[in-house]
Amino acid sequence: MTNPVTYETQGAIAVLRINNPPVNALSQAVRQGLSDGMDRAEADRDVKAVLIVGEGRAFIAGADITEFGKLPMEPNLPDLCTRIESSPLLVAASMHGVTLGGGLEVALGTHYRIAQPTARLGLPEVHLGLLPGAGGTQRLPRLTGADKAIEIMISGRQIKAAEALELGLLDKVEEGDPQEVGLAFVNELLANGAPRRAVSELPAAAPIDWEAAHAGALKKGRGQINVGTIVRAVQAASELGFAEGMERERGLFMELLQSDQSKGMIHAFFNERAVSNLPELKGVAPRALNAIGVIGGGTMGAGIATAALLAKLDVVLIETGQEQADAARGRIEGNLQGALKRGKISQPQYDALTTKALTLATNYASLGEVDLVVEAVFEDMAVKKEVFAKLDAACKQGAILASNTSYLDVDEIAAATSRPEDVIGLHFFSPAHVMKLLEVVVADKTAADVVATGFELGKRLGKISVRSGVCDGFIGNRILAAYRTAADHMVLDGASPYQIDSALTGFGFAMGPFAVGDLAGLDIGWMTRKRKAADRHPDERVPTYADRLCEEGHFGRKTGAGYYLYEAGSRASVPNPRIPELIAAEQAELNITPRDFSDEEIVRRYMCAMVNEAAKVVEEGIARRPADVDMVLLFGYGFPRYGGGPLKWADLQGLAGVLADIEHYAQEDAWFWKPAPLLKSLVADGRSFDDLNRAGG
Structure with missing residues (x-):
């Protein structure tokens, strides 16, 4: 097996390059490779500094999830971070892509940090019912202060490079090849006689009102216990010496790891990715998907149209009259204005979506070129059948006819068409441009490539797509x-x-x-x-x-x-x-x-x-x-x-x-x-x- 951490020297700098596709997860082999690389660099009298970089699309995206639930293998991550930090050499990290979880904890164990402008950093362990357990709760507050460290960890959000620089997580942001800019940065540090700068040796964060912070975290977490535990770990970083704080962090981490909440959240983490991997769809290619139709422009139809537009699909929305069509446009534009305010789209993108990608019409003939159409009309079987009969006549051959029904029999709806193999249920949840779930309801005669296209649509829309059979109410x-x-x-x-x-x-x-x-x-x-x-x-x-x-x-x-x-x-x-x-x-x-x-x-x-x-x-x-x-x-x-x-x-x-x-x-x-x-x-x-x-x- 190829060594996931390569070693080379560039003048007085040893470069440890992580290459563990796809995202350089911290497997045992990566941890061992970094530890061995540090040993080798320190044994070389000509080496004055170490630069850690990542190959591919990320620096280190976090722990290796395949090791979850297994016996820990040495070197463990807390010891590795301490090993890196305690080196007599000057150690720097050059980051690109994402640096998350244990990856950021490795970076915090280095003495200096540089990143690409597009880099993102974070400690998302909160989403697994855990806390950062390799020194994150002890080192981060020494750089950012207690309040900001708590906010970063209990939100689990990804921090853009510019903000990370402002917070003190980074020393420099510079665009270019991560290794090249990292080498230039370290050479500059060496030329200027920069000292080792261990985060653990920095002053502890100033105390805050710990009880108020703990109560506030628990209230925000609505019963999630690890958010409160994160506050207690940061409190330990402020009140205890670094070594004692690390012991406290480890003890709290192990308590959380054994908790039912962590087991539940780890279960969710694994399975939200697994549910859309259907064995029966292996090798089945989805149909082309460039433009979709939506029947009905109420709250649900407008939400589906919004989600599709944000996924860069052209949308033709059908309403019963011009007044209703104008109202539907207003709803969609309102949804998109929300995305504009949140920075998800730019003003030019908003303009293009509302003037070019979106078409409002009052006749089914306008659906002639769409690849898939979703009806979102009144929950009544007679109404659904009437709509599907019209769709059968208006839509091109190979177009997928989907119902957003919440309860009704998709087999019966399909029987109202001459092509039941093209009919599927796509049950969105309101508001459809916000809610993450999509139930893909497979009828008796639904073709396999139609099912594959339903899942492809869910992926394009950023949904968690779950297969359901037909029954009253589905799953x-x-x-x-x-x-x-x-x-x-x-x-x-x-x-x-x-x-x-x-x-x-x-x-x-x-x-x-x-x-x-x-x-x-x-x-x-x-x-x-x-x-x-x-x-x-x-x-x-x-x-x-x-x-x-x-x-x-x-x-x-x-x-x-x-x-x-x-x-x-x-x-x-x-x-x-x-x-x-x-x-x-x-x-x-x-x-x-x-x-x-x-x-x-x-x-x-x-x-x-x-x-x-x-x-x-x-x-x-x-x-x-x-x-x-x-x-x-x-x-x-x-x-x-x-x-x-x-x-x-x-x-x-x-x-x-x-x-x-x-x-x-x-x-x-x-x-x-x-x-x-x-x-x-x-x-x-x-x-x-x-x-x-x-x-x-």
């Missing part, structure tokens, strides 16, 4: 219906919607289910309940108080009243006093005596309902494997990332205990709480959902 909304039903049952039995929302945001959800209902529109659930009424099982408990609210014209945020009341122009909300009245009336009608629920019971019932339905979704093959369910709930439904998703949560809780609770709840409602056969078989065999992930489903 996400089917599971949502189950856990939302569990919440509705608890309301009838005595828990208030507001206690439930509070308990679940306390668990880590971005919003509670009733606030979410208001945001999405209560009429959606109302319409679904009416659609399913004819086939409803006689044992099913279906609360009707929400229907009464909808009958009164209250659909949530868009009407100003739902479970909460909303003042025009304000995002703040207060409980709607009409809700307790409607609940009490239904309880009286059903002879239900309300009881108290603890927050713990609310969370447990909610989660058990989610897990039970998710297990059925996996068993039926609607989701390819448990991790697919987890990614859907993480990226589309506000599940806290540190939980890893409902099925990872269940594994961490212990499947036997989850099943025992479901069987206990079934004693009061056997129809709703019928345990999933897959869950029972896993418990009986002593296996986990993660075992199914490793087996490929």
Whole structure:
């Protein structure tokens, strides 16, 4: 195997060049190569300095993820960073591309740092439920101060070179070949007699209000524990000597590494990349994708169009009339103006997107040259079929016809065309230009290259794309219906919607289910309940108080009243006093005596309902494997990332205990709480959902 760290001398400078494609991850071989290179340089009497550079597109992008979960191999990263820093030679790093995580910790172990103007630096360990564990929490605050170090680490953001220079992370920013500019920089340092400058020997950061910083981090983290631990590690850097601080950092790192939150976040990290790698698509080329059509310019259609425009696709959007088309243009331009303000696009790009790339039309004939069209119209089967019949007639052969339906049968929609093999479900989440999830719904007759194109579109749009089979609600909304039903049952039995929302945001959800209902529109659930009424099982408990609210014209945020009341122009909300009245009336009608629920019971019932339905979704093959369910709930439904998703949560809780609770709840409602056969078989065999992930489903 080629040595991942090469050694050469350029005059009095030893150059250690890292070449571990694709991003120079810090594998054991790279760590050993750097350590050996330092030994060799120090043994050479003619060498006065060491320059560390990276080959390819990055300096060092971080740890080698293939080593996660395995026994650590020496040299470990903290020791390597200390080894580099303690060298009697002058050591510098010349950075380009990204320098992240352990890569930045290696750079902080050098005495001087130079970078390309396009370089980006960061410590993103927070996203794995960890903290920088190779001296990052101890060295960074000595350069930036405590407040800035905490902000950088708990955000996990990437810092551009200009800001890094201003913060003191870099000594110089210069464009050119990283090795050439690095050599010139080190030669200049040697010529000027620059001393070794170990970051660990710099003064400790001045103290701040540590308790306020800790409380603020935890509040921002919404239950994520490692953000608070990062503050405590920086506090150690301020209050302890460097060696003691390193010991404290290591102890805190190991505590986090063993935590359920870190296990959940590492699970999320690996699987958000894995879900779009479908074995059946290996070698299947997607169809051409240059222009797309969108049917409907409401919030969803405008969001899909915006996402496509930002991905450099031409868009033809169809509305029913000129007034509606003008309104759709306004929504899209508003979305793009947001991207302009955030610096995602320039003014010339905005102008080109709105005047050249976007076409508004009122006739289907305008779709003749698009490669793919997504309908985003009213959630009604008759309306969908009518649209697809028109698309079948108007679109060129080979164009993909996609439905953004949230619940409806894609096979039935496909049957309304003469080319069901070209039909697929592409279920976006609102706002479509912001939300990361895309469910790619594969119908019975969908061609393989159509599926590949759906995933290619998701990649172009920057989405986490998950394959789903056809069923009512697909993966996400089917599971949502189950856990939302569990919440509705608890309301009838005595828990208030507001206690439930509070308990679940306390668990880590971005919003509670009733606030979410208001945001999405209560009429959606109302319409679904009416659609399913004819086939409803006689044992099913279906609360009707929400229907009464909808009958009164209250659909949530868009009407100003739902479970909460909303003042025009304000995002703040207060409980709607009409809700307790409607609940009490239904309880009286059903002879239900309300009881108290603890927050713990609310969370447990909610989660058990989610897990039970998710297990059925996996068993039926609607989701390819448990991790697919987890990614859907993480990226589309506000599940806290540190939980890893409902099925990872269940594994961490212990499947036997989850099943025992479901069987206990079934004693009061056997129809709703019928345990999933897959869950029972896993418990009986002593296996986990993660075992199914490793087996490929």
